[in-house]
Amino acid sequence: MKMIFYLFLGSICGLITGLFPGIHPNNIIALSFLISPYLKEGYPFFLISLVVTHYFINFIPSAILGVPDDETSASVLPMHRLTLEGRAYEAIFLAGLGSYLGVVFSLIISFVIILLSLDINLFYKSIKFLLPIILILFIIHQLLSAKNIYDILTIFLSGIFGIIVFYLNPSFNITLTAVFTGMFGIPLLLNNILGSKKFVDQSFNKVKLKFGYLKSSFFSSLLGFIRIFLPAVSGAQLNFILGKIIKEEDIENFLISQGSIVLSNEVFSLLAIFFIGTGRSGTAKALENLDLNINILLISVLIASTLSFLLLINLSKYLILYLKKVNLKFLSIFFIILCSLIIIFGSLNYGLIYHIVIYLTSICIGLIAIRGNLSNMINVLTFPTILMLVIG
Template sequence: MLAELVFTLVGVVFGIITGLIPGMHINTIAAILVGAFYKYEFPGLPLVYFVIGLSVANSFSGFIPSIFLGAPDESTVLSVAPGHRMLKRGKGYEALALTVLGGGGGFIALIILLPILAYTIPAIYAVLRQYMQYVLIIVAAFLIHKENRVLWALFLFALSSIFGIVSMNANINSSFLLLPMLSGLFGLSTLAVSYFSDSRIPAQRTKFRIRYKKYIPAIFLGLASGIIAGLLPGVGTSQSAIIAQETGKAKGKRKFMAVLGSISVTDTMLSIIAIYLIGNPRSGGAIAIQDFLGGKMAFNDVVLFTAAGLLSMIIAAYFTLRIGRVFGTLVSHVNYRHVACLTAAFLLWVIYAFSGAVGILIALTGTAIGIIPHLVGVKKSLLLGCLITPTVLYFLGISIYFI
């Protein structure tokens, strides 16, 4: 077990580091590992523990660039707007702490409920798979209807839907398909608005009181949403977070940050456990794990992998808070316009490196669309039409590929 422990810890280190780098997704590392596994016949089991540590740690630290730099990936994209608002009020570190609370609480809730979920998830999976398209259509209707400027909301949802469909048909490696689209809609657009508005970031409060009981419903809501994201193909953390938001139990920036943290971590573990529960992995990391295990996972594996995930969670939560405190201190002592420019330049470089000139075009188009909600006064969550509509079409069996 010493080798498994070492590989778990090394995975945690890599997961924290990759979470801090905008655009660096664990699926990339997982793909490299799978290639090395088959080419060099490396023992599979230690790599499983490495991927678990990597995945869990990444789901925590990925919120740091999202909140402090406005540079999200697909799992943290919805944290940009509320996190940035809290950052501008000196509460960026508190926003990060709430995602850690949600992630840790969600993981513990998952462990407690795992014996029950092991028997109920196959049935839940069958029902959700049958009706998910209708749930998403209702959610989209609520997103549009609740806005004061309904016509603008409808226009932006439709525009982002078209943009999403076109982007998903671009000649880009599928592993990096969402990078330019979401970076433009949510990351670069937020950075652009911040650059041209008041760019002063106040000193970040590092001492505050969190009433843990207040966030228990948010944590369990995140767990339920994480089950949806972790089991269903085509449904990611963003879509499930929107569903959670529309239940009314995630109202307010703080509760929503806790929900996002819970979804991110529980989705990560459930996508792995899905190999045992329903026979299908639901993430790049989980697919790699299935390859390393030879396609099968036993119940004993679930117990050991969950224990490795718990250890990874504890370590990652601690270091995410420590690193976040450093970010919180630095961001208030530098010119945020310079930070915005450097972050945008780095994002564009990453996009170009992984998706070429086509990715840059998608990112810039997304940036232009992403600025509109700031100008007309509607929520940026409407822009998730870029993911919701293709997902609905997928469940309806309608092909969106025309190239």
């Protein structure tokens, strides 16, 4: 019963943080250490539930306002598109369902690995050489698919910018937040200001479930597993690769896939403690030195995900109905100010002027990209990752 209490407490905190764009989970973890002495043995369950719930609930601002973090940026544009068609609830439900399925498949895959006593490090060595080749091929695909000069500019500007920020200079959590909020978030919020004053009327039709969702979620979870060997690769990059494999025209299936990879990333990042001896996320690093049984970890993740999914589908209905009464322009201005303040205060100890320049440059690239294909901005991570994998 104590575990359930701490998981519930973590869900409440994750609910609050998930609703505010620009807050990175690793920043939350740093603050959570302040209350860890009071939670004692319940701290691991609180932390797991907080982060899992944060990622589930974060789909709400991603869909309604179009402000992502580094994990959800690939799914923001399809979600925002459905919102403009009056299908915000469907977009949030599908992303949430994909996330829940991703957790379930991740746990199944983990159980098989444990049962068969597979040598994970040997598997890593056999696939490591493939990733830079795949990333280069997708850049070539982007260039061949470019529809206008803005697409080509976005590919190279974001890529060169990424090399400068993430390869040639030290980066922090606030650096990622500044880049992704500036590129993917602020331009869409500016569009909201220039557009309609009210949200598009939304429908709440029952979402039709398809068997194909299971297949998409399973393969997405496998990609989430591969990520534990590639710390230089973000969830957004894997989302981008998957989006090219699973055609974006099938927007519902795409959202299932994106939701799955976001949560499977987090689950396998935690399980990396047991599989390869080190965690692959801020949450995992915080749990590394704590005495946590893998079976208890798996159970707590499943319970936290169930609570989070139920919170997501019920809260999103209420918020979508409430937002009909809100002036979209004022709300967008509020979140532009909020995101900017988060960048300013979050970078006080990490080079304030440097991060303001990064933030403003990211916004400029985003404003160029909005005239073409916004997904091309993912090269801000792809270019430096290729260099890290090839050169080191």
